[in-house]
Amino acid sequence: QKEVEQNSGPLSVPEGAIASLNCTYSDRGSQSFFWYRQYSGKSPELIMSIYSNGDKEDGRFTAQLNKASQYVSLLIRDSQPSDSATYLCAVTDTGNQFYFGTGTSLTVIP
């Protein structure tokens, strides 16, 4: 059973702070790693992808991957109220099958 685990939260941070979201996965053969943002009642929206160990930065977002620890994280710098959403972690296996966590709810307090 391939599992993706996320702390469900809710996570609350003040506006302008750094939000840190974490994800662990069970399958050592996992190939690719993604973070999606999902607003209430909407479908998931891809915000970051990462394929190799280390950090990947895109604007205010930084994804971090550590395959040895089977751990991927997302940092959101200068958090804004518009970042309030559920963040889903997803990983793929060698068959390109996507596995999703249950998501972490983030609230940015103005």
Place this chain on the structure above:
Amino acid sequence: DTGVSQNPRHKITKRGQNVTFRCDPISEHNRLYWYRQTLGQGPEFLTYFQNEAQLEKSRLLSDRFSAERPKGSFSTLEIQRTEQGDSAMYLCASSFAEAFFGQGTRLTVV
């Protein structure tokens, strides 16, 4: 609009009726996925196509569910003899490397 398109956006049906949903993927994407999502949960895998071939189907899926992707283009998901427990958001995603979701179809079985 070149994104993933799903129709209808909302569907209300009586228990026992059959329903069919349609997904039009991004044209150059060869992989297409169907997921189901209920409140507070991450997307739950239903089935996966590569081109016109259905490569995997969730063991959790009863034989009331069937999906097709003729000619490797659009896909349909049919639910026969709907039950109240089928009420959920049905999400379609297409992928070449990263997966992009459609707006979803919200099904309510009354």
